[in-house]
Amino acid sequence: MIFDVHILGSGSAFPQLHRNMTAQFVNVLERHILIDCAEGTQLQFQKFKIKPSKINIILISHLHGDHYLGLQGFLSSMQLFGRTKPLDIYAPAPLQDIIYMQLKATGNYLTYKLNFHPLTSTETELIFEDKVIEIHTIPLDHRVYCNGFLIKEKIKPRRINKPACDIENTPIAMMHRLTKGEDWVQDDGRIIPNAQLTLDPVRSRSYAFCSDTKYAPSIIKIIKNVDLLYHEATFLHEMLARANKTKHTTALQAGEIAKEANVGKLLLGHFSVRYKTPELLEEEAKTVFENSIAVSDGDKFSIG
Amino acid sequence: MIFDVHILGSGSAFPQLHRNMTAQFVNVLERHILIDCAEGTQLQFQKFKIKPSKINIILISHLHGDHYLGLQGFLSSMQLFGRTKPLDIYAPAPLQDIIYMQLKATGNYLTYKLNFHPLTSTETELIFEDKVIEIHTIPLDHRVYCNGFLIKEKIKPRRINKPACDIENTPIAMMHRLTKGEDWVQDDGRIIPNAQLTLDPVRSRSYAFCSDTKYAPSIIKIIKNVDLLYHEATFLHEMLARANKTKHTTALQAGEIAKEANVGKLLLGHFSVRYKTPELLEEEAKTVFENSIAVSDGDKFSIG
Numbered sequence: 001m002i003f004d005v006h007i008l009g010s011g012s013a014f015p016q017l018h019r020n021m022t023a024q025f026v027n028v029l030e031r032h033i034l035i036d037c038a039e040g041t042q043l044q045f046q047k048f049k050i051k052p053s054k055i056n057i058i059l060i061s062h063l064h065g066d067h068y069l070g071l072q073g074f075l076s077s078m079q080l081f082g083r084t085k086p087l088d089i090y091a092p093a094p095l096q097d098i099i100y101m102q103l104k105a106t107g108n109y110l111t112y113k114l115n116f117h118p119l120t121s122t123e124t125e126l127i128f129e130d131k132v133i134e135i136h137t138i139p140l141d142h143r144v145y146c147n148g149f150l151i152k153e154k155i156k157p158r159r160i161n162k163p164a165c166d167i168e169n170t171p172i173a174m175m176h177r178l179t180k181g182e183d184w185v186q187d188d189g190r191i192i193p194n195a196q197l198t199l200d201p202v203r204s205r206s207y208a209f210c211s212d213t214k215y216a217p218s219i220i221k222i223i224k225n226v227d228l229l230y231h232e233a234t235f236l237h238e239m240l241a242r243a244n245k246t247k248h249t250t251a252l253q254a255g256e257i258a259k260e261a262n263v264g265k266l267l268l269g270h271f272s273v274r275y276k277t278p279e280l281l282e283e284e285a286k287t288v289f290e291n292s293i294a295v296s297d298g299d300k301f302s303i304g
Numbered sequence: 305m306i307f308d309v310h311i312l313g314s315g316s317a318f319p320q321l322h323r324n325m326t327a328q329f330v331n332v333l334e335r336h337i338l339i340d341c342a343e344g345t346q347l348q349f350q351k352f353k354i355k356p357s358k359i360n361i362i363l364i365s366h367l368h369g370d371h372y373l374g375l376q377g378f379l380s381s382m383q384l385f386g387r388t389k390p391l392d393i394y395a396p397a398p399l400q401d402i403i404y405m406q407l408k409a410t411g412n413y414l415t416y417k418l419n420f421h422p423l424t425s426t427e428t429e430l431i432f433e434d435k436v437i438e439i440h441t442i443p444l445d446h447r448v449y450c451n452g453f454l455i456k457e458k459i460k461p462r463r464i465n466k467p468a469c470d471i472e473n474t475p476i477a478m479m480h481r482l483t484k485g486e487d488w489v490q491d492d493g494r495i496i497p498n499a500q501l502t503l504d505p506v507r508s509r510s511y512a513f514c515s516d517t518k519y520a521p522s523i524i525k526i527i528k529n530v531d532l533l534y535h536e537a538t539f540l541h542e543m544l545a546r547a548n549k550t551k552h553t554t555a556l557q558a559g560e561i562a563k564e565a566n567v568g569k570l571l572l573g574h575f576s577v578r579y580k581t582p583e584l585l586e587e588e589a590k591t592v593f594e595n596s597i598a599v600s601d602g603d604k605f606s607i608g
Contacts, residue, residue, distance in 0.1 A: 013381075013384055014346060014377070014380075014381040014384060015344075015377075017351060039343050039344065039346070039373075039374065039377045040319075040344050042318060042319055042343070043319045046319075046320070046321055047321060063406075063409045063410050064410055064412070065376060065380045065410060065412075066377075069373075069376055069377045070343060072373055073318070073319075073343045073369050073373045076318075076373075077317075080318060092409075094405075094409040095409070097405065098406055098409060101398075101405060102367075102369075102402055105367045105396075105399070105448075106367050106368055106448065107447060107448050108368070108369075143411060144409075144410065144411050
């Protein structure tokens, strides 16, 4: 029951030898999702021994170079690797023309189907779902149109309370309907409430990615109770004025968001290159939210 | 009197941990030139401790991803580093729209002047000159419009043959004209030929970059006698059919070009990723041109 988040790049602005810019690989129940794709992301896949060919969904938060400039090369390499299965990209609308203009210039039309889903809404929306997961946008407040992404398991079936069903002699034929939450209406009209015969479902796990954004309490209702939150923390709080001006968040503010949203764990990233190491940012976030971690490229977090 | 060629990337198609894709930094008499700019080139500058801010001319051979996809990030980083001095780019015409469409999407207009010089000619042309150097295109034969580049010192002044001038009592006032090749026409009409009073100029040095191209003997007349030739050698000659189909050159053919052009030294690069090490390619080129070297990222070649 895999739900893993791999940090491929945790820096901002421009690449550093020890820290590349934003990209993450999420494996949720064998759905392979790439979130953002900074220049150099292809090489991060190699470095951390993750096969990029598995990716079938790409989510791009916004069109600043440190979040998308590795995409064109990634698409090109997928072709070189002989990809034939479709690839779905969810990204700000202008990226579509950027991709196709470059494909035209290079004369390299893709041999696989690219399904581009332009994002334009400033309200949260469900952009992907299948039988077991959903992906929602998290509208962020940055200098350009920007979304975070909430990836969550769908609500799972209720679990049969076998002893309770035995007492009531609940027929086998009713079990599937009970897992869907139905009450048992017996032939004589007597109703046994679902809650008496079932247990709550196994918890649905969730991950929220939020980068880049100004401190935005408006996201709290969307990310409430997620197991894992990645939130940008570009600056220490002593640089609040700069954070506000550039529409970024301080580590303290990221901690506050995590606390208010009651998340399980907070991952901090997108550190300004002025910080050689992110210890101070982590310490600052911990003053308001203890379970905070400043991530490094190559880190992997599993939601159990 | 620097004339150095730094190999920033020597591979092809997609990045590898030990070999990035094409980019070179040329320092010729403190003119700082970047030739091609594959994804990841910014990081190669850091890795090899070269300051990218010095670059004032960028030459792009063609619009395949492994030769230009690092440019947008490079331009963006120049801005982040506070660049104000202009930057001149010589590249296939469609790149201009690709750059500006992305600047528009990111909302990051450059704070320095970008002088874009679109290349469209299929004949060799002089694209840049100042007091001491010239840059010419070398039309190549690839799957998309593609140029190599010839960077050369201008012909230097003839050198005064002091003993010869002393014998003839050549006046000081005449010296500058002699260095320009003029004969000395004396007051009585007697002519002393320039060759009697001067020595040949110090040799003008030259470097030719040729990637990507099918075997193209048409370039020999342009690159004749260059000190240093970088020529792509994507395949071994046993893969000639594939080289022809994809419009690349074999190592043997690169050696033949070097030999026919009578170059000083041949640098081989742009190796197919199928070759884990390029020894066999170097050996093959050496069978026809002994002074051949398969380059690695980080190599530096000085023209003395």
